[in-house]
Amino acid sequence: MDLRSGHPYWLLRNGLPSSFPALTKDLKCDVLVIGAGITGALVAFHLVEAGFSTVITDKHGTAWGSTAASTALLQYDMDTPLCGLIDRLGQSRAVRAYLASRDAIGKLHGLAKQLPDDCGFGLRPSLYVAPDAGSLDLMRREYDTRRHYGFAVEWCSPQDLRQRVGFERPGAIYSKEGGQVDPYRLTWQLLLEGRRKGLHVFDRTPVTEYDFTANGVSARTGKGRTILAKHIIFATGYEATELLDRRIVDLKSSYALVSEPLSGTPWPDECLIREHADPCLYFRTTDDHRVIIGGGDEPFRNPEKRDALIPAKTKLLLEKFGSYFPRLPLETAFAWAGTFGETRDGLASIGQVPEYPRAFFTLGFGGNGITYSLLAAEIIRDTLQGVRSPYDGLFGFNR
Numbered sequence: 001m002d003l004r005s006g007h008p009y010w011l012l013r014n015g016l017p018s019s020f021p022a023l024t025k026d027l028k029c030d031v032l033v034i035g036a037g038i039t040g041a042l043v044a045f046h047l048v049e050a051g052f053s054t055v056i057t058d059k060h061g062t063a064w065g066s067t068a069a070s071t072a073l074l075q076y077d078m079d080t081p082l083c084g085l086i087d088r089l090g091q092s093r094a095v096r097a098y099l100a101s102r103d104a105i106g107k108l109h110g111l112a113k114q115l116p117d118d119c120g121f122g123l124r125p126s127l128y129v130a131p132d133a134g135s136l137d138l139m140r141r142e143y144d145t146r147r148h149y150g151f152a153v154e155w156c157s158p159q160d161l162r163q164r165v166g167f168e169r170p171g172a173i174y175s176k177e178g179g180q181v182d183p184y185r186l187t188w189q190l191l192l193e194g195r196r197k198g199l200h201v202f203d204r205t206p207v208t209e210y211d212f213t214a215n216g217v218s219a220r221t222g223k224g225r226t227i228l229a230k231h232i233i234f235a236t237g238y239e240a241t242e243l244l245d246r247r248i249v250d251l252k253s254s255y256a257l258v259s260e261p262l263s264g265t266p267w268p269d270e271c272l273i274r275e276h277a278d279p280c281l282y283f284r285t286t287d288d289h290r291v292i293i294g295g296g297d298e299p300f301r302n303p304e305k306r307d308a309l310i311p312a313k314t315k316l317l318l319e320k321f322g323s324y325f326p327r328l329p330l331e332t333a334f335a336w337a338g339t340f341g342e343t344r345d346g347l348a349s350i351g352q353v354p355e356y357p358r359a360f361f362t363l364g365f366g367g368n369g370i371t372y373s374l375l376a377a378e379i380i381r382d383t384l385q386g387v388r389s390p391y392d393g394l395f396g397f398n399r
């Protein structure tokens with residue numbers, strides 16, 4: 001599956017920090033993780049820290065899939081607002097999912113602090129904006145719901161917005177709990193640090209065949225090597241959907257651009273800014289003083305069709321940004337497109353399915369993909385350790 005195209009900024013900025021070999025011999029391990037994007041890296045890191053002998057392989061290179069294309073805003077707000085999620089899943093599950101997502105941001109922060117490089121991690125407040133009067137009722141309801149369940153939020157009137165960030169919109173929810181990261185650096189750092197702790201990492205090693213038994217799985221690589229593992233984790237991103245005989249996600253195309261560096265802070269406190277709109281629109285900054293703009297989703301994933309739209313989408317995203325910050329002219333440095341997924345309830349699917357015994361699937365989709373990856377890592381580690389996960393029953397495939 002061609003997951004991204006154009007010039008994802010993180011890849012260009014960081015290049016290849018190191019290299020991992022391809023697998024050239026047969027191996028045995030406790031856990032085989034397939035896919036070295038942010039999900040696989042987080043899962044493998046958690047497992048090796050918990051003492052499991054762990055192997056991770058990628059058919060291409062580290063962080064080469066959707067992870068390279070991610071704009072990497074870390075927000076607990078999901079694609080489905082909390083009030084809508086409560087209507088859908090009931091109060092208990094919906095609030096637990098939001099709390100889990102919020103906690104994941106703090107845990108990612110803790111992880112980034114443990115690594116030799118901060119991976120561009122920054123705690124940032126976030127602003128969830130009502131773009132027009134038509135969205136105000138829902139946004140007020142969302143604000144009341146979040147306050148009711150203890151989330152630290154403030155309501156911003158048009159005047160508050162003008163003072164706080166310099167633009168006027170009918171209203172917005174300001175939340176103190178958000179973050180941002182360089183997802184490519186984080187993936188690399190987790191794998192490099194994981195390797196120091198005993199993790200075996202292989203690039204250019206596609207896993208092409210699986211033979212499941214009662215005690216484990218025998219996986220064959222494209223070059224005919226065998227990996228015998230007690231458990232296997234499919235961290236293969238959107239490609240994992242091809243293995244599952246059920247429709248879990250609608251695949252879409254999404255667009256992003258990064259500006260040339262600016263001389264100062266583009267807006268006060270560099271909060272994450274997201275519109276409540278479909279297609280979505282969001283802005284963040286980077287640790288080298290650029291602005292990232294993302295959104296403009298299209299309801300198809302055909303790579304040729306997707307890529308043909310990059311110039312038009314870049315123009316559109318810049319125009320939309322200009323309607324917020326007309327006195328901040330941006331020069332586009334790089335623009336790209338990627339495959340993006342949306343589940344019906346906006347939650348990730350993490351866990352086991354009857355068809356593949358001793359396998360776990362980690363399908364964190366949508367705008368919270370990275371926080372879901374962290375939750376997947378904890379859920380899988382806890383399950384393999386025989387510990388009941390605090391997220392038990394939240395993200396399973398049978399919900």
Ligand SMILES: Cc1cc2nc3c(=O)[nH]c(=O)nc-3n(C[C@H](O)[C@H](O)[C@H](O)COP(=O)(O)OP(=O)(O)OC[C@H]3O[C@@H](n4cnc5c(N)ncnc54)[C@H](O)[C@@H]3O)c2cc1C
Nearest residue numbers: 035037038039059065066067070072073207237338369370
């Ligand atoms: C434009 C865009 C913007 C986004 N913005 C955000 C955001 O702001 N915040 C957020 O949280 N999320 C965001 N996301 C979502 C987030 O990026 C994804 O959820 C996340 O990157 C998925 O990571 P992954 O490791 O699961 O998948 P991937 O990064 O796609 O990694 C999967 C890996 O599996 C490998 N693989 C597949 N099959 C095999 C096989 N058979 N053998 C070996 N290897 C295999 C692939 O080569 C690939 O490297 C965005 C996504 C896009 C596209």
